[in-house]
Amino acid sequence: MVKAPRNIVLAVRSSGKPFHFLLAALLAQLVASPFLTGEGAGVLQDLIFLILLVAASQVARHSRLYPLIMGLTALCGVCVLAKYLYDGEGPSQLSDALGVPVIFLTAVEMTRYLARQRRVDLDTVLGGLCVYLFIGAMWFTLYSLVDRLLPGAFDYTVHTRPIMTREHVDRLLFFFSYITLLTTGYGDIVPVAPVAQTLAILEGIAGQFYLVFFMARLVGLHVAEKQEAQEPSAAGRRQPGR
Template sequence: MTAARASPPGAGLERPDDPDADALHRPAILRPRHGDHGGGGDAAPGRCRPVTGHDPSAARLRLGRRWNREPGTPRRRLTLRELPQGERALNPLLVMLLLLVLVAKPLVELGLLPRQTVGGMVLLTILAGLVGLAPAERRFRSLLMAGCIGAMGLLILAIGSADPRAQLPGILGAMLALSLLASAVLRQSLASGRITLRRIQGAIAAYLLIGLVFACAYDLVATFVPGAFAQNGQPLAARVLSGDFVFFSFVTLTSTGYGDMVPVHPVARTLAMLELLTGQLYLAVVIARLVSLEIADRGR
């Protein structure tokens, strides 16, 4: 009886032919082909087939190369074009605005945070918003524009001059930058197309930005007209990013009107009426626009 010839090591195993699949599963799980029951022990990596399933698409290949990298390979850095863009930038923008208005401002007024913290958060919000909402080919230009506007406001805020008129460039810079950001958010949120949760969040963010723009406008009026606003019967002094004016702005925008802070000068009263009308018309127009876009999308 003739003895059976021993199979060479690795027989019945196939070598990977697809270099992309090999790159996707590196280091790959090595498994013998079905029907090969011989051979315990270590198998050569070049003679084993990685478990790949079906052929991955190009998108999965890129994802595999990014996350299934070999040990010791440096992590690839994100570029400016890979930051959240378009609708994806509306959610983090809303979170930053809520933190600024509802968390940072009260802590600054209580003395728990330096006033420069609010200036830094405003600058960061403006930069993130303008860069995220700008088209990919215009992101660097938007970053430069937002940086120049915000840096001017931060510089005046850091100096902290006792003369309110010396803070005028900071007020104007913040007002201009926030206005540009509000218009960019509205353009993204109210554009034609399907209404998503992110677009609704963008409409809320634009509402908060309008309140901050009017707060800067009140600062501007109080700078040139001392005593234009009164709080509990006492004249209110101008101050960049003042919590009093932020409070008065949102109280007026939502037509609440507690009465503890009132405009005294005719210019201040006119500005308050303008914000009151803006708040009411914003809700009516934006809700109507969102509803009409949703109806049009369902009718297609």
Template sequence: MSCIQRLADRVAPLRKASMAALLVLLVIAVFVAPFFTERNSPMGRIAQDLLLSLILLTGVVTATERPKASVLIALVALVAIAVRGASWVFPADLTLALRDETTLLAAGLISVTIAMSVFAPGKVTFDRIHGAIALYILVGVIWAEAYQLVSILLHKAFHSATLDQNSESVSTWIYFSFTTLTTAGYGDIVPVAPQARSLANLEALIGQLYPAIVLARLVSLHSTGGSPGEDKP
């Protein structure tokens, strides 16, 4: 048995609860923390960095179901966390774009492994349902990081008369991301650059199709013999 496989076996008990833990952390980061912290405040940034780091680490645990991929995901996640920590020491203009890029890569890899678990053949379990919800929220977080990166790299990629688009805080972009994902579209932030518009269009499309696809998949799995709350054999 390889070292990677032995490590995966040791964290197997943690993996069983990792989907639920990831979902809880995502809910806190997206909906709870912004409610109790001021935008652009040091405490708000600390909370965001801590929660995003915990989300990446929990995502690494969920990926251990696929041992070979989990090594790469763990390395990328650790780099993303290290860059996030370094951003407290080095100037923002040197680290902000790199912080978003590494977080995007790590979160993207984690979302792929979660999607593979959610849509894989097998019984409909609570773990699979938690993963499906977590993946939907994670899509919003990934797009928030992408929007912030575009706003850094492209001057005036977004137009807003009320919100600070140049902030180091991702809370502005989480807000815009989820209004786009749910197609609420309040209009207080408007994508102007072609790259920003393409991202917004793609996220809105995912926001419309994902719930229907997941619902259809879970119903299909259930009809073939799975039942909610039943663990994998």
């Protein structure tokens, strides 16, 4: 038996269905976010998402990138706390800048783990959906960073920008990211700056490419395995009739 290289040997918790719980937690945070308001709500959401990232990165505990992922996650967590404790845009910009590679590396390691599975079950397919949600979160972080560095990069049309708080802007960019990922495009938020437009194009391409190629492959393998498992039992039921 050939031993896999250390950098691609990925460990999963022995719960049997780790991605079931991770997807449920991600969706729960997504659904609960509109109801988490007031002082401290922002830091709570950020910390919850960082915890989810740490949980997702556990599939890569034996990867060479794992120490880098955890180190960047720790720095990102410090910056998230700092942006709520200190005034100024510096901590916020730094937390966004660190958040992008953290989410990206976590999504890459999860994708590598899923792509190397010999047996594709429902949990593997749900893991693919977790990566899809992380893609939307990564682009939201990019949009937030661009909006901080280039005021006016987005036109909020029906939303009145002069009276919006930073929290409100981030909620709209979060919404815009997933709408762009799904290629729905309601048009209430419009990227104006060239860099924002390019990011929107790349997110649309990434979302469609991921669904058409990677998710379709996982679902196809899952369906094929179920059919193969059903064929022996069906043959056994036909045997006595001969």
